[in-house]
Amino acid sequence: MTGTQVLDDELSASPIEVRGPLQSTRSPKDGEPEDLFAERLLEWQKNRIQRQMKGEYRSQVYRLNELIGGNLSTPLRISEIQIQGANNTRPGFLARVVKPHLTNPDPCEDPTLESVLHQTRQITYALARTDLFKNIVPELQTPKDPLASIHDVDIVFKCEERGRLSLKSATEVGNGDATASANAKVRNAFGGAEDLEGSVSFGTKTRHTYRLALSAPLTGTMLTRGELSAYAVDNDYHAWASCKEGLKGVKAAVSTITALGQHEVSYQAVLRHIHSLKDEASLSTRQSAGTTLKSSLNYTFVHDTRDDAIMGHRGAYLKFNSELAGLGGDSSFAKVEGESQISRRLLKGLHASLAGRAGLLYSLDNRPSIFSDRFKLGGPMNVRSFRYNSIGPRDHGDAVGGDAYWAVGLSLIGDLPGKAHWPLKPHVYVNAGKLDNIDRGRTTIIRAAEQTGISTIGLGRTGINISV
């Protein structure tokens, strides 16, 4: 038997499968799916890459934590701070924001890596409070200064600024009023986190409103802001007072936030113009017509710790406002107003809310108070089920306002059975209130207490409402 014959015999005994070109030569491992083109394969590949990256990330983070944790007490000092990407912000403003955080919190001890990391975090928060940046990434880098020591480090904040110009338009319908408005805002107008805002709105009750305001932070902590604004408003009071009121005013305010709450002190000068009287306007409304000037100082305090305004579980709302007018102008009065609201859960899906407000206006000269300064009461925002501003003294159907008032409201709001996720909620409420004038013939405290006392049974209203 020759070699060729042996080979032929071997070939015929074990037939070899002959494949054409481009046949698969894969030997799948690690659970790799058989089908090359299945979506499962692509998904498997993606998941494997993510697992690898996650694993690498975890190991890097672990190593970094080990590195940092083991070196927190390493002496380290900030040699330079750079803020990159803040092209529209003044360096002086940024320095004012950053500087308070550069002092060593413990002067007795030398700075360490731990203190540098704390300072980095505080500076990041401070920059975020300016509301100028949508992204802030801090980095610790080797100092570029050739004279820097080995214990020095540069902190570089890589920032991405927000857009400076925003335009917004809106239409709103509610509370018996329909408005269309447009708003334009220039953020960081002059490089120091100043906001320049202008707005225009037109509506059914508030005929038109124009407002221009410039606000700016007064401190590096951004907690105190100043604002200058000018506005012009034209309100339509034909439905309840047979007149219109135009307002043109300027306001200068300083507001700050403390542990107690928000405080605002402001000065306001406003021209009020009662005009466009209806033919059937009462004499009281006619006597209020014309132009008056009010120049006043105002203090407002707001303390709001509620987790939700309507269906809250904790906290309360308190607002106090006091105004002193008479620094020139036609109005001379002292006015105080307080408002409070609390909401608690009674049962699962049922909340109770109790709100109260009161106000007192005392004229400092012997003249009667002016219509524009008096309180008005009634409507969905204070005493529901009463026509807007319809409570209190009237003259021939025109509401003339009052010098003192109180109003309380108790509400129950709950979820529809089985539909807790719906925004539609049943609402049961009880409201009561009174608005009256002050009899100046008696002492202030007694007459104020008596004239706003509980003689209003019958002026209360109850109602059932479905609200969204």
Place this chain on the structure above:
Amino acid sequence: MSVPMPKPLQRFYSLFPLRIYDEPFSLPTTTSTSPFASGTGPAHPTLFIHPPSDPTKSLLSTDVECVKWQAYLALRGVSKSINIRWDLSPEGAIDQRLPNLYLPVKQMQNVKAEMKGELLESSRIPSWVDGELGQNRAPRGEDEDDHILEGYVDEDARDESRAWVMLLETDIDAALRATSTNRDSFLKRLITFPSPMVPERPLLTKPYTGLSSMITPFGSAVIITPILERYAEALKALSLRLGGSRWFLGSRGPTALDSVAFAYLHSALESLYPEIREEARKWVNLVAWEQRVRESISASLHH
């Protein structure tokens, strides 16, 4: 379309009746009232005018239209029962024009009247005065014929009075308005509200800004010379017609023309514009007549 309230809800709401307390209305007191008023209570009519320049000296308003009606009420003998107040802005007046006459609640004996106070525009004042005088007694020196002739001696005089009133309310009124010093600055116009009552512009005026200007036309560069010429001619004619008579057109008693003439003469003599004042003072009989009538009216107003 209103939806009727369900009866159970009506019964529930009836537990909380709504009461409206109806208080007797009275005008709130202010300092912008005549110091010689006999009372500011609801029993007296009140005439709302533009403020006088110095209330301690004279209650005559600085506005010609208000002076007209003050003179009319005084000369007809009803001003002693009327209070004068100037705390009502023109924008609160009927048709945004002063004066307005406020009539108090009429309290009839043993009956609390349903009617509240009513505010009358100036055009309704004569009919109110006629009603007041007709209820009480006829003023002295007048009879029924005088009432038809409105106090003039004959129909020709009554018709002539219309022409004189027209002369006063055009030529002399134009001169007074053209020379009034009530010119607001551009800044003041920017921060204040526009006055609803635009005074009639005299003829031959042009604004400070051009028609093609981007700035809204404001102000008035008045061409004063022809206005003053017509004013002088009107005063001359008035003086010649008055002569030495006690009242215009030879009437036995004061008439509506006398009220109008007094108002314009008084405003001209009190004007801050020298040419207006000096031109009026040239006519001795007019000055004497104005002084006599003013004393009579002031005595009535300071009752």
